[in-house]
Amino acid sequence: MIEIKDIHKTFGENYVLKGISAKFEAGDNNLIIGGSGSGKTTLLKCMVGLHEPDQGSVLYDGRDFTRLNFKERIEIRKEIGMLFQSSALFDSMTVEENIMFPLNMFTDQPRREKLKRVNFCLERVNLEGKNKLYPAELSGGMKKRVGIARAISMQPKYLFVDEPNSGLDPKTSIVIDDLINEITEEYQIVTVVVTHDMNSVMGIGESIIFLYEGQKEWEGSNKEIAHSDNKNLNDFVFASKFTQAAREKL
Numbered sequence: 001m002i003e004i005k006d007i008h009k010t011f012g013e014n015y016v017l018k019g020i021s022a023k024f025e026a027g028d029n030n031l032i033i034g035g036s037g038s039g040k041t042t043l044l045k046c047m048v049g050l051h052e053p054d055q056g057s058v059l060y061d062g063r064d065f066t067r068l069n070f071k072e073r074i075e076i077r078k079e080i081g082m083l084f085q086s087s088a089l090f091d092s093m094t095v096e097e098n099i100m101f102p103l104n105m106f107t108d109q110p111r112r113e114k115l116k117r118v119n120f121c122l123e124r125v126n127l128e129g130k131n132k133l134y135p136a137e138l139s140g141g142m143k144k145r146v147g148i149a150r151a152i153s154m155q156p157k158y159l160f161v162d163e164p165n166s167g168l169d170p171k172t173s174i175v176i177d178d179l180i181n182e183i184t185e186e187y188q189i190v191t192v193v194v195t196h197d198m199n200s201v202m203g204i205g206e207s208i209i210f211l212y213e214g215q216k217e218w219e220g221s222n223k224e225i226a227h228s229d230n231k232n233l234n235d236f237v238f239a240s241k242f243t244q245a246a247r248e249k250l
């Protein structure tokens with residue numbers, strides 16, 4: 001489990017996170033939703049140490065990341081898989097090299113072992129045999145899948161994903177959501193996903209926190225969203241006339 005306690009973050013005069021606390025359980029798809037600028041990515045970055053929170057703590061199965069020194073943090077980082085916006089693949093590296101990158105960085109396994117793991121991960125995301133392709137030769141959905149393969153290469157206990165559906169068509173988005181969902185359950189990972197995508201929210205949102213103006217405005221499951229009377233949440237989730245009409249039929 002990851003627990004965040006009273007996270008605050010300001011950038012200059014901009015008070016972005018105003019005391020966020022939440023728990024993210026293993027085996028669940030934990031979603032962070034909220035309007036543009038509400039602080040979702042900032043929260044994710046505070047959790048993985050890409051930003052230092054001004055106040056608060058981030059506990060990885062009881063280990064307080066915010067109080068650890070650089071060396072101690074590396075031990076937790078090895079247990080973290082990340083898929084951030086636009087897949088962030090290295091364009092000059094092949095698919096195989098991209099997936100092997102964390103293994104090269106964090107392990108001294110023989111190449112044969114690493115290759116075995118790369119092939120396993122590629123198979124897991126249904127891209128077996130695509131080892132020698134370059135990112136430029138892949139579709140957006142394939143790039144995301146390579147990003148997922150790389151994120152799970154170190155068999156992470158924790159997986160952070162920022163906007164996995166950006167730039168994908170609705171059908172491919174569902175393939176990616178399903179993949180994240182399956183991997184989370186199969187390996188009992190603590191998965192935290194930042195998303196704008198309402199299909200994802202309704203499809204895989206077992207555990208959701210909704211940020212509004214830097215605070216946790218609401219938390220619950222996708223099933224609870226439809227019946228929530230939180231106005232800010234409803235204005236966000238059911239923003240269009242079409243979704244409002246759909247909600248009334250639920």
Ligand SMILES: Nc1ncnc2c1ncn2[C@@H]1O[C@H](COP(=O)(O)OP(=O)(O)OP(=O)(O)O)[C@@H](O)[C@H]1O
Nearest residue numbers: 011014016034035036037038039040041042043196
């Ligand atoms: N590195 C930074 N330096 C200064 N301000 C930042 C930085 N990162 C984010 N911000 C500010 O923090 C606020 C929240 O940004 P953040 O990216 O966390 O929002 P978000 O909810 O993820 O938005 P979006 O859905 O549009 O990606 C914004 O006002 C943004 O300008």
